[in-house]
Amino acid sequence: MILRLAIGSLLARALTVGMTVLAIALSVALFLGVEKVRTGAKASFADTISGTDLIVGARSGSVQLLLYSVFRIGNATNNVTWESYRDIATRPEVDWIVPISLGDSHRQFRVMGTTPAFFEHYKYRGGRSLGLSGGHGLKDLYDAVIGAEVAETLGYEVGDPIVVSHGLASFTDHDDQPFRVAGIVARTGTPVDRTVIVSLEAIEAIHVDWRSGAKIPGRTTPVEQIRQMDLTPQAVTAALVGVKSRLQVFGLQRWINEYPEEPLLAVLPGVALQELWQIVGVAETALLAVSAMVVVTALLGMMAMIFSSLNERRREMAIWRAMGARPATILGLLVLEAALMAAAGAVLGLGLLYGGLVIAQPLVDSAFGLWLPIGWPDGRELAVLGGVIVAAGIVSLLPALRAYRLSLADGMMVRI
Numbered sequence: 001m002i003l004r005l006a007i008g009s010l011l012a013r014a015l016t017v018g019m020t021v022l023a024i025a026l027s028v029a030l031f032l033g034v035e036k037v038r039t040g041a042k043a044s045f046a047d048t049i050s051g052t053d054l055i056v057g058a059r060s061g062s063v064q065l066l067l068y069s070v071f072r073i074g075n076a077t078n079n080v081t082w083e084s085y086r087d088i089a090t091r092p093e094v095d096w097i098v099p100i101s102l103g104d105s106h107r108q109f110r111v112m113g114t115t116p117a118f119f120e121h122y123k124y125r126g127g128r129s130l131g132l133s134g135g136h137g138l139k140d141l142y143d144a145v146i147g148a149e150v151a152e153t154l155g156y157e158v159g160d161p162i163v164v165s166h167g168l169a170s171f172t173d174h175d176d177q178p179f180r181v182a183g184i185v186a187r188t189g190t191p192v193d194r195t196v197i198v199s200l201e202a203i204e205a206i207h208v209d210w211r212s213g214a215k216i217p218g219r220t221t222p223v224e225q226i227r228q229m230d231l232t233p234q235a236v237t238a239a240l241v242g243v244k245s246r247l248q249v250f251g252l253q254r255w256i257n258e259y260p261e262e263p264l265l266a267v268l269p270g271v272a273l274q275e276l277w278q279i280v281g282v283a284e285t286a287l288l289a290v291s292a293m294v295v296v297t298a299l300l301g302m303m304a305m306i307f308s309s310l311n312e313r314r315r316e317m318a319i320w321r322a323m324g325a326r327p328a329t330i331l332g333l334l335v336l337e338a339a340l341m342a343a344a345g346a347v348l349g350l351g352l353l354y355g356g357l358v359i360a361q362p363l364v365d366s367a368f369g370l371w372l373p374i375g376w377p378d379g380r381e382l383a384v385l386g387g388v389i390v391a392a393g394i395v396s397l398l399p400a401l402r403a404y405r406l407s408l409a410d411g412m413m414v415r416i
Helices: 003-013 013-048 062-069 082-089 119-121 147-153 200-206 223-227 245-255 269-279 281-310 314-322 328-368 381-394 395-402 409-410
Strands: 054-057 094-106 109-115 134-135 144-148 180-183 195-199 240-245 264-267
Touching: 003 013, 003 328, 013 269, 013 328, 013 381, 054 062, 054 245, 054 269, 062 094, 062 240, 062 264, 062 269, 062 395, 082 094, 082 240, 094 119, 094 200, 094 269, 109 200, 119 240, 195 200, 223 281, 240 245, 245 264, 264 269, 269 281, 281 328, 281 381, 281 395, 328 381, 381 395
Parallel strands: 109 195, 144 180
Antiparallel strands: 054 240, 054 264, 094 109, 094 240, 134 180, 144 195
16 A cells, blocks of 8 residues: 555656656666776786786886786886896796896887797686787797787788887887887787787897997997897896696795895786785775765755655645554655665666666777676675665655654645
């Protein structure tokens, strides 16, 4: 009976109720959307590198090492000598090791020197391997494999020439040794998309006539002569390491961190990622707090709507009282109406969220490399929806108590 009365009352005020439901729906969709983006960003960051047991670089901070070696953000404090790299590579625990050399750029995209083993051992999103959408890998000294975003932004195709610049913000180009786009990596949603990949030997080759970060005046070594040189690097920026057994990870990490020849640091990617999220946790919490305040504002708007409707419904309440309705019935009616509006808004908000995800998922993945999962609402989302409905019932208690105290005589009084 009371449910039918509540539904009929809401339908009689369809316009104002509909606006309130829409406000709640938008606030719920915003709150859950922020949560989806937060968890999606966290998962995408974690999936940027998988299957790598250790990242090795010069001693600095674990987050700094992760940022410049994996995400191409920032710079290394120092390099790792080739002798130290070889010592690590020959350790019995090491299954594979991939060197990385950073420092140059191409039109604001980072250039990374490595070996063909990078394409074999670099994994992302739970074990996916890199694939090429065109061309082939590093075969010639001056071959370059570019990421999907590099190709899209600069309009490159396989076979196009590419000139590497010295440093990250330098106006000096290595134009005497141009590269050729040999292949384009299929889009991954990782920093690889924004990277120009060349061989370690190529990094050495373009710096043959350079000393201490500057080109030697008047010296230009012919390319044919460079090809005949020993281009073994003197140092690398970092290395990705895979071990034969996960039980050996901590022992190898300890050995590297205590390496006597030079100060080195080995970090577990997962642990470094957790430290990174702890750093950005304040901003993450602030974003969630702002979204929660939007939900609170919508609920307060609903309470104001109920308050404003009380004057119009005083005679209605009085008639119900005259017909034998208990005051508790009127109180329960208003609380039930608020709960129904909140439930409708929560369900509509959930629908808006998932409808938006269906449209935005491929766009966000393509533009930002964030994979926003679409699946059945999890326990956290259901808890949020239940919390919104309960909160709506609570905030409606104040206007409901006011209606509870309206007297029959006051309700039946005709005001002129």
